[in-house]
Amino acid sequence: MSIKSIAAKLFAQKIYKKTQLWATNPIATQQRVFEDLIRQAKNTQFGIDHHFDQIKTVQDFANNVPICDYEGLKSYIDKVVKGEENILWKGKPLYFAKTSGTTSGAKYIPLTKESMPFHIEAARNAILHYIHETGNADFVDGKMIFLQGSPILEEKNGIQFGRLSGIVAHFVPKYLQKNRMPSWETNCIEDWETKVNAIVGETFDQNMTVISGIPSWVQMYFEKLSQKGGKPVGELFKNFNLFIYGGVNYEPYRAKFENLIGRKVNSIELFPASEGFFAYQDSQHEKGMLLLLNSGIFYEFIKSADFYTQNPKRHTIGEVELGVNYVLIISTNAGLWGYNIGDTVQFTSLKPYRIIVSGRIKHYISAFGEHVIGKEVESALQEATIGTEIRINEFTVAPQINPNEGLPYHEWYIEFENEPENLKAFAEALDNAMRKQNIYYDDLIVGKVLQKVVIAKVVKNGFQDYMKSIGKLGGQNKIPRLSNDRGIVDLLGKK
Known part of the structure; x- marks a missing residue:
């Protein structure tokens, strides 16, 4: 010593x-x-x-x-x-x-x-x-x-x-x-x-x-x-x-x-x-x-x-x-x-x-009165990936209020390092975890006001490219975990 x-x-x-x-x-x-x-x-x-x-x-x-x-x-x-x-x-x-x-x-x-x-x-x-x-x-x-x-x-x-x-x-x-x-x-x-x-x-x-x-x-x-x-x-x-x-x-x-x-x-x-x-x-x-x-x-x-x-x-x-x-x-x-x-x-x-x-x-989602906060989406994602080989580089969540068809939903934009073998099953697990985290969200799913979460896969380095495009790459800058509008996600590149 x-x-x-x-x-x-x-x-x-x-x-x-x-x-x-x-x-x-x-x-x-x-x-x-x-x-x-x-x-x-x-x-x-x-x-x-x-x-x-x-x-x-x-x-x-x-x-x-x-x-x-x-x-x-x-x-x-x-x-x-x-x-x-x-x-x-x-x-x-x-x-x-x-x-x-x-x-x-x-x-x-x-x-x-x-x-x-x-x-x-x-x-x-x-x-x-x-x-x-x-x-x-x-x-x-x-x-x-x-x-x-x-x-x-x-x-x-x-x-x-x-x-x-x-x-x-x-x-x-x-x-x-x-x-x-x-x-x-x-x-x-x-x-x-x-x-x-x-x-x-x-x-x-x-x-x-x-x-x-x-x-x-x-x-x-x-x-x-x-x-x-x-x-x-x-x-x-x-x-x-x-x-x-x-x-x-x-x-x-x-x-x-x-x-x-x-x-x-x-x-x-x-x-x-x-x-x-x-x-x-x-x-x-x-x-x-x-x-x-x-x-x-x-x-x-x-x-x-x-x-x-x-x-x-x-x-x-x-x-x-x-x-x-x-x-x-x-x-x-x-x-x-x-x-x-x-x-x-x-x-x-x-x-x-x-x-x-x-x-x-x-930074929250409350397009339907659910008031989902950052801790809840992070905890839900952790629960949905625990015990799996799924690895995630970055993510953010936004509401889709006016989909082309069907009910509105929360859309998760995720850049995977290791993708799930079954994306639909992963989305189901993620939705179940979210319903445990937020009772208002659960009520909206049960009441058929919202459909279950939808996952949009982001291209590799998509989040880095987005941060670079707005002049905030590196340093103390960070991606918001969620937004109550689609200002961020509409600029992300999807697969």
């Missing part, structure tokens, strides 16, 4: 104990965060406009600060982007994380000197919790890779901006610099396909032990590695034993990954976003990710079923229930207030508070 791995184990023990202090006192922890946020922002323009000096309780805050999205804060953010100070948070932000918007065009999410450290610490602490639980620290001596956006930053009114993953690349600790791959030059390549080919060339003969990134894009890297080496990734990288991912559910990819790797490897799930780092998997044995209650973020939760009603109830951490679908609302030390990030979560544990990401509040 190396000195580096021994030091990692000692540090892991220290961080674990520190985490337990706030995780075992969740309500008091969130109250402290809330009070600190109000105190630090009360003299900002937003704080003055919303009477922060009069806010004493969480209910006062809910009365004064409405739920909003980027559009709701845009008038303030525009001032911050112009270089004005003390608008949403004290002073100026360190960076803007630039993301693509729908109605807003480019979105600029502020990152402050108070918020930035939590992005770095959370990713680090996820690995340290893994080390503490498993005792496995040997991987710290090998090479590590994170498939991410370019670290080249631009500047607007004295504030640098770029993709979040590119900004984070500037904060890699010195003790990891020698282990980290790819090279800075390769990381700066903008074109994703060119970049992945360069990463394959740099890492092919290295002792890779940790690989991290969004599963769909890591899959492309693995496929190119296997093609170059003529063997599974696990044989090329004999010491590779930890996959770190975020952004999407890994389960639909797991069988494909194990086939590409040639064996099972442990994994750690993260829940990062430009708006904050919200949770990470703290245990290999428990379902869900530990919600980070001590990281400068005050959380509120609105039941998805109530979200579009007038004045829905805003629940605090002490009021949430297991298994309920909630819209995640945040207020942060980067100056986001009552902010709906668009993700929905469900709690898997209340001691400590662990969550899973169940979908997006805008």
Whole structure:
């Protein structure tokens, strides 16, 4: 055992104990965060406009600060982007994380000197919790890779901006610099396909032990590695034993990954976003990710079923229930207030508070009142493929409201790696699994409002070609699991 791995184990023990202090006192922890946020922002323009000096309780805050999205804060953010100070948070932000918007065009999410450290610490602490639980620290001596956006930053009114993953690349600790791959030059390549080919060339003969990134894009890297080496990734990288991912559910990819790797490897799930780092998997044995209650973020939760009603109830951490679908609302030390990030979560544990990401509040199918969410289609697909040789590269689901004949249906666009021998039987199994997941969908099938699911096979690399066509190939971009219209699926190439 190396000195580096021994030091990692000692540090892991220290961080674990520190985490337990706030995780075992969740309500008091969130109250402290809330009070600190109000105190630090009360003299900002937003704080003055919303009477922060009069806010004493969480209910006062809910009365004064409405739920909003980027559009709701845009008038303030525009001032911050112009270089004005003390608008949403004290002073100026360190960076803007630039993301693509729908109605807003480019979105600029502020990152402050108070918020930035939590992005770095959370990713680090996820690995340290893994080390503490498993005792496995040997991987710290090998090479590590994170498939991410370019670290080249631009500047607007004295504030640098770029993709979040590119900004984070500037904060890699010195003790990891020698282990980290790819090279800075390769990381700066903008074109994703060119970049992945360069990463394959740099890492092919290295002792890779940790690989991290969004599963769909890591899959492309693995496929190119296997093609170059003529063997599974696990044989090329004999010491590779930890996959770190975020952004999407890994389960639909797991069988494909194990086939590409040639064996099972442990994994750690993260829940990062430009708006904050919200949770990470703290245990290999428990379902869900530990919600980070001590990281400068005050959380509120609105039941998805109530979200579009007038004045829905805003629940605090002490009021949430297991298994309920909630819209995640945040207020942060980067100056986001009552902010709906668009993700929905469900709690898997209340001691400590662990969550899973169940979908997006805008990504659902409810053409007939069924309100199917991302978690349900992912779980149904997993059930339908378990114990089979079927492997799936990517998928998305959309309603077909006006078919040429027969009843409407949910249409699953699937890019298979290994196709089912009997597509009709697979569709039947998938439909049965969906009916277990969503009782409203089951009612629609029983009541003959909908016919059973229809599967459309997507051509090889069809999803990659689609993402490339809209300028979102690689990086942190991902395919929505479902849509309430056919905007995506009408652009996918079918077999």
